[in-house]
Amino acid sequence: MTGGTKKDDSLGRYSFPLFVPATRPERFAKAAASGADTIIIDLEDAVGAADKEAARSGLSDGMVGLSGASVWIRINGVSTPWHKGDLEALNGLPIQGVMVPKAEGADMLSAIRSTLPDHVALIALVETAAGIHKATEIAAHSDRMAFGSVDYALDMNCASTREAFLFARSALALAARVSGQLAPLDGVTTKTDDPDLVAADAEHALALGFGGKMLIHPRQLDPAKRAFAPSEADIIWARKVVDSTKDGTAVAVDGEMIDAPVLERARGILERQGVAS
Structure with missing residues (x-):
């Protein structure tokens, strides 16, 4: 069980990580200066197959001099041909966390953990039915969980609504609490031009026991944070x-x-x- 470790302090009890595509290294510094506590440099969904290797090789140069936010890398999943290369590319990078997509159990997470330095946190992105089913196991083998709502809806063939996601969100919040882990991070709001929707989604996540929300655009930061702040x-x-x-x-x-x-x-x-x- 990882709850109560020093990594919890570096992760922050309340967190609002901002995704930035690994193919846009010129945006790394801007994202880190946006007010987000963490940026997630994305090697997975934001990068097409033809650009995977170039994005990976450009990480080091793009991260030179980054300050103002913690840095996580979202790697490609274990079933992809890019997974091993992603893990190898992490060596020596000044990062604080690695986000694992399609997290579905202890064996997967333990294998990845064994490749990481002790100070690097393991964030399990739970976005499938199998992952929700094993949420407590995943919580025990990671430092924090996050809900991948978009892919979960695809896997379940369900609507992208609060009602459809209620069980999954509740399962993650409960598993994190039972494991003594920090509260999970909620999935993204895909509309970037609707601050009221971002705030409403964040309020819903807070009400269910979540500890923050992942973001895909800097303009989502203020409404999400205000929603988590008490009146x-x-x-x-x-x-x-x-x-x-x-x-x-x-x-x-x-x-x-x-x-x-x-x-x-x-x-x-x-x-x-x-x-x-």
């Missing part, structure tokens, strides 16, 4: 609760009895206070 009314209530129970005794605040679970909820709200900054 001013919530902050005022949380401060009142925490200030009223410093000695650990149960008290009533605004007619509400404050016991340990309520106190922890208040502390959680205050932890989210800086998310939108």
Whole structure:
């Protein structure tokens, strides 16, 4: 089980990683300076088959001098002809994480883990029925999970709706919690010109116990972060609760009895206070 490791601190309890195509190294620095806590340089879906090797070979030059954000690489899946080369290309790169697509079990993740330096986190992108079925196993062999909603809908032949994704999202959140892992990251919102939809999707993810959301455009960053940040009314209530129970005794605040679970909820709200900054 990986929960509670030092990697958790580097991953961040709340995270909003921004994808950038590996074929566009000139965008790496811009993405890192966008305000995203993490950028995901994508060797998989964003790169066509004819460009895989060129994208891989250009990683090192494109990452020179990057600052302002952690860097993850999304590699190609284990069933592809590019997987082994991707892993070999990671050697010596200044990265903090590797995202594994189509994560479906312990054997796959353990094999990849054995090739990585200790400080590099393993992020399991769960995007198939088999992956959701083995969510607890995946959580125990990774540092964080993320929900690949687009590919999950394709695999399940289901609608891309909150109702259709409810079981999968809940399974990931539950598996992460049981394993002592950081809360999972939600999948992308494919519309880049609808901030209200991004915010609504992020609010839904937060309500289900997620710890952030993956993004595909810098303009999605602010609405996603604001959705995870508590309201001013919530902050005022949380401060009142925490200030009223410093000695650990149960008290009533605004007619509400404050016991340990309520106190922890208040502390959680205050932890989210800086998310939108």
